[in-house]
Amino acid sequence: MNNLFKELIDLLNKEFEKFHLDESVQLNLSKMPEFDMQINNLVKHNKADFFNNLQKNIIEVINSTNFFQPVEETELGFLNLVFNHNVLIKQITNKKSDFVNDNSQKIIFDYGGPNIGKPLHVGHMRTLNIGRSLYNIHSFIGNDVISDIHLGDWGMPIAQIITYLENESINTDSLDSSQLEIIYPKASEQYKSNNEFKVRAQEINKLLNNNDSELLELWRAIKNISIKNLEENFSLLNHSFDYWLGESDVNELIPEMIESLYKNKKIIEDSGALISAENTDPKILITKSDGSYLYITTDLATVLYRQNNIGYDKSYYIVDNRQSLHFQQLFDSIKFFEFNNLHHEHISYGTLNDSDGNPFRTRDGGTKPLSELFEETYEYIKNINNDLEDSAIKQLANSVLTFSDLITNRKTDYKFDLEKFTSVNGKTGIYVQYAQVRARKLQQNIVQQKNKFETLVLSEIDKRLLSQLFMFGHFLEQSFSLNEPHHLANYLYDISNSFNQFYEYEKLTEIEDSDHISSKVYLINLFLTTSKNVMFCLGMRPVEKM
RNA sequence: GGCCUCGUAGCUCAGGGGAUAGAGCACAGGUUUCCUAAACCUGGUGUCGCAGGUUCGAAUCCUGCCGAGGCCGCCA
Structure with a gap:
């Protein structure tokens, strides 16, 4: 979790303690599209006589941070939160410093x-x-x-x-x-x-x-x-x-x-x-x-x-x-x-099988060397884009071997399907690299634009991307607390997908409002930082072009 | 025989006490270029293996059964 939200959770836990409730507040992502996050801890106490007081206190603490739009009381105790983007952009960078913990192990x-x-x-x-x-x-x-x-x-x-x-x-x-x-x-x-x-x-x-x-x-x-x-x-x-x-x-x-x-x-x-x-x-x-x-x-x-x-x-x-x-x-x-x-x-982790679900074998029935799998992946990508430099193909091949391996829960056996995993469509290493390359090019082309704005001007699509970028810490926490990289791999796909939507929705060159342009430039930069850091966490290296 | 995993959409898989169970692929149709269309948009699906139980609430926790895979002293 982002250190920012960790501090909030600590404050909320103290409110629970005041009512002698020994539980940690779960600040989770909302499943409903109109909200960003939710807290469900209150629901199970909604028949208790202290419920109204507890809910009031909790809402007071949340509202005092300004991280979210003002929160409303609810009858059942489901607290739905919407990010206050204007406040959070000043606090969330998605750089390492947002997440570094004090008690290093x-x-x-x-x-x-x-x-x-x-x-x-x-x-x-x-x-x-x-x-x-x-x-x-x-x-x-x-x-x-x-x-x-x-x-x-x-x-x-x-x-x-x-x-x-x-x-x-x-x-x-x-x-x-x-x-x-x-x-x-x-x-x-x-x-x-x-x-x-x-x-x-x-x-x-x-x-x-x-x-x-x-x-x-x-x-x-x-x-x-x-x-x-x-x-x-x-x-x-x-x-x-x-x-x-x-x-x-x-x-x-x-x-x-x-x-x-x-x-x-x-x-x-x-x-x-x-x-x-x-x-x-x-x-x-x-x-x-x-x-x-x-x-x-x-x-x-x-x-x-x-x-x-x-x-x-x-x-x-x-x-x-x-x-x-x-x-x-x-x-x-x-x-x-x-x-x-x-x-x-x-x-522990599950078995890697071939696309038919059988153990990987070479043609003569021996154990398949890893270098052979790399070569096959390399050749496959080269056939798709013959103009790429050798080093870029190698990086893409490694992205495919890494991303497809980490997208599934490690405990699950999975099938390695070269055609599927090298596709640009779907949850693949190629797709996430492509989104990142697009962002990189945009950044290069708009380098003269200032990354400063008086007020944040965001379309709905922009907001969705920004909200997702603010959730990096959530997926990071899931990944390290459970030692399961697939949470971050899926997250990388999700932000890449949102970025592609953002990219197609409005053309930067056709926007006239300077705050809107600057807001978008800010988003592009934050996306690139996030994508780069998630890739690092997964063991992938971003390619410069593809 | 004992122990450990697992069973969710046609396929590959997420979700592991919270609201109407999700994504990718596949399938059908549409949109061209700030950037390689290597993209985007729009379409709909489920006896969550079965049966009980715990709970305000169960795909999720417990028990049993069915099915798949793995492990079980001189390999690592």
Whole structure:
């Protein structure tokens, strides 16, 4: 919420307190077109004897701010509010300063993967998009944000690759990322079908856990090849990370952690393995019976690493729905093992499928690399407008991949439909970019116009756009409090749509009244600021032309 | 079998105690250029899976059932 309205809500809450009502006033958007906002808290008290006094007080407070047209008492207690545009334009800028909060929190964003050795595939896209958006949103409202890609650079997949290289006598000097990507599926297949291979891979995994120097060297070579490839991909997709830590970085913390937990009877033996002593169903397996580590082992050690070396108030794990049990067990264990009482949250998301609703596959049935999806999107846009510069097409392609990913609630599975998502009509990255480009051109053409006016002169269409622009804070709040970027994505579509209506309704060059022109110039500027900031919050970059 | 999601317009999805349940697509017709028409305008749709319950008020909360998907100790 805009800080302006937050202060109002605080004042209103105090009025409720006077009547011993412990509730927070909900200043919501109105569903009725003739109003901007509404307060429904009063309705449930409309049979109480204090109702009239409460309503009177509430209305008095609201009217004293002048943010809205004078509010009328109602019989039922539905308070309908209409913005006082003349007052609010002096207070609302939609810049970061409107929203920055006083109690900044330090938040770690854990991207839970990807694994080295495996190509960055389509399944990784949501983690990247949702993570970047939430990171930007929290940064925008003044939180101290830290991203950690948290590479899957440890454990069985690596052991499988090394086993494969060993069997085939492949030297890492001649290895590049594309070969590595072919090797992993083969290694994984052998691990499942060939028992000798499986035994050796498990042995290698344990040796790695015990820091076998020769294997570590091999591992490091594989990791470097993989990181180089990841960096190229991320650069193309405009992603970056503060930390490139991985599961391997906490390996040395684990023996001590296990020992301490065992000594304090927090973990116990069970069929040779170590499990949490907490009474849970299912049991939480902490190490395997051969002593080697699991996903949860490294995640637990990572918590210790972070609280000791980075420090944080909140930790968000942006990982798909299917791993919810893992995170439930992890969060349970952090408390049960008495590591800390900090806030940990699984930011889960649904599966990305192809336009038929099936899992994304390449033509030969393999996992589809993310770079391939980017290429297809790039080509599609290029075919629509062949005159565009390469950099603009890339930005548009990224807009499509980002916006279409964020427009749906993250928890919902959705279908990626290239034709639909690259269309200029509908809720697409292309549409919102186009509106912004139009505004940008108008701004350039009317640069000589002063952005000052004696009185605000607005048509109905102008008012609707302005009201919507004043609501940025509402959608921002929804997005960061629920960690759901789709509220802002939909908002970006709505203001873009309103801007296009505004654009078509009256031609700037045909208006004679100078206050009306200046009012419109003001609106264009506010729209551009807002659109740019929402795009930042979503992880998109505005294009200059298209 | 146990646990977790989900079921809303022809399709894809918002809305998750508040007033007459919304948007995009698709379909039909119309409007040209301050700016690429890559736009705008006008058209109408719903047993909110089913049945109970809680409430002044339920698509929303609770219970049961039906249906879809996911997860369930030595993968990550």
